[in-house]
Amino acid sequence: MNDTKPSAPIVAAVALFTIRDKLEFLRLEGEQGRIPSLPVEEDETLEACARRALWEAAGIEEVFLEQLYTFDGGPGGPRVIVAYYALAPHDRLHIRRAGVSWADPTPAPIVVEEHRVIVERACERLAGKLEYAPIAYQFLADRFTLGELQTVYEIIGRQALDKRNFRRRIRASWDLVETHDARREGPHRPARLYRLRDARPPLEG
Amino acid sequence: MNDTKPSAPIVAAVALFTIRDKLEFLRLEGEQGRIPSLPVEEDETLEACARRALWEAAGIEEVFLEQLYTFDGGPGGPRVIVAYYALAPHDRLHIRRAGVSWADPTPAPIVVEEHRVIVERACERLAGKLEYAPIAYQFLADRFTLGELQTVYEIIGRQALDKRNFRRRIRASWDLVETHDARREGPHRPARLYRLRDARPPLEG
DNA sequence: AGCGTTCGTGTATGAACGACACCAAGCCTT
DNA sequence: AAGGCTTGGTGTCGTTCATACACGAACGCT
Incomplete structure (x- = not known):
């Protein structure tokens, strides 16, 4: 479900955002906090893997999904992390797994460092594309x-x-x-x- | 030099642009045409690999480099292709290898399909960022x-x-x-x- | 009936954008 | 030396776009 085991070469990670009252993102609970991510399987596309990560982490389907950036994995992590962001209306999200919750992305999202930069960058991207894309x-x-x-x-x-x-x-x-x-x-x-x-x-x- | 051998999991590809008179990109000659690309080595960053691809293909150093998008490799290709674009003034580029030349990116750049989309997307990105980034x-x-x-x-x-x-x-x-x-x-x-x-x-x- | 709440609308002023024409400075030719 | 060719450099005016700003309408509740 949240396998960033050292040997996985490529993982897709997704920052899912929704608006309830403020902007919030989906966070996997645990001592450090993470966003959904999974190693890319042999015969699946990057985007399919990102959707599967959302599905396996929270039972969520059918969201708007867009690629954000690809990061080096860093020592002890995967080789690369292909980051996505996802958007959906809050009432269309039915969380069907335990251990996930909504968290505030600002000012410093409570997740591990490599996922923090993803969440922050996604927020900037959202604000930037707001005027010219149907965000x-x-x-x-x-x-x-x-x-x-x-x-x-x-x-x-x-x-x-x-x-x-x-x-x-x-x-x-x-x-x-x-x-x-x-x-x-x-x-x-x-x-x-x-x-x-x-x-x-x-x-x- | 241009190893997209089927087994390579991750390759970095770079579309290098310059302006001579029109906008041109660096093309590796051959029956199909490609842009510089290399498998990412075990201990190097994605960006370092992209720069190395430019170096090994054309002996080029010191360019502005920015990540563009990450593509699925497709069957028979690498697992993923992390695409970059690079920009440099023409007179600062000293091509030190044979088999490379400048080509017109429009309307349909003469390279293999998977590299064509990179070149086209890079052109769109350039035009889009022109107004608000120091492109x-x-x-x-x-x-x-x-x-x-x-x-x-x-x-x-x-x-x-x-x-x-x-x-x-x-x-x-x-x-x-x-x-x-x-x-x-x-x-x-x-x-x-x-x-x-x-x-x-x-x-x- | 009256109050509280969000919905829905137009105008006036300043800022940015687009169209537009001429002289300046240098080199070359005659 | 004069004239022509080429690119460099500058200001105004009209239109469009952005900003600031106030009040009646429709509904539910008490």
Whole structure:
């Protein structure tokens, strides 16, 4: 499940992020803390291995996954670590294993050093790609309100945004379609639901 | 020199670019065409291996090097290919081996399929990072004229630029220092030489 | 009926961007 | 020496984009 045995030449590691209220990542409990990682099998792709790591560690499937960077393994570790990051809405994640939990990635994620750099780098990447890749939408359901979307932007970008400016900007740079129903939840006016049309696949890398 | 023997588990491959007049990359001649690549040795880092590949293929040292992406090797190939791209001014490259030459990366670089995607992806990455990372300066000497700089931007960005707007923009987004001498070359007014001050290292990845 | 909460909308000001033309400095030719 | 050719170097104006900012609407709760 978390086999970084010295002899494994290539391992894939995945930092899985979700938003519950803050940004959180999936952490394997233990005295040091790790993120899911597995040696790459003989006949599987790197991405398949990364997905398998998530599956075996937490029983999680169907997430957005993108390669992050490839690190030297260091002495006593694997030869190389191919790091991925994964994103998913929190309510679509059903953790089916024991020994995993959500943790705060900032300021210093509580995992072993070689995994810490992965988590930190993934956070930077998220913030960097937020404006030009459909990062934020990966944290939301298929249909979402503009309020939810703004919250995601604020959490990843680490700054509060003006509501009216946000909406103008977002409508200018993404192709959002306004559905005909709304979501009512709470003692206030219901919010219109939107969908992202042209989910141009983020050119990975 | 170009050992992608089936048994090698991890190889590093490097697409080296330079600008002579157009953008060009270093190609190993042969019936199919390849870029420099080598199996990673037991006790060397990925980056060291990438540099060694350039050295052994062409006797080239001291280039800007950045990781690009890690690919599955495919059947009959290595297990994974860790791809890098390298940049250098053309006049600082002294090719000391036979069987290598410069080739045009567009529209379809003449190399084997698995290396073609590396070259293409590197070109996209260059254009993408041009505005916010000191990519262009890697093609120039320590001191350069604004005309040279503009030419580099035009070649990588694949579009002509207005001279005055370019200068305004560049001076606003980079910290250029104006040296006191100029370069005269040709039947026209000499050009002032500049230097890039704050070469903030591009946060790799 | 009134309160509390989030939803939803437009305007006015300053900043950045794009289009655009001319003189300067050097070399070469006649 | 004069004129022509080539690249270097500079400023303005109009448009677009970003920022700051306030109030009524719709709903649930009491």
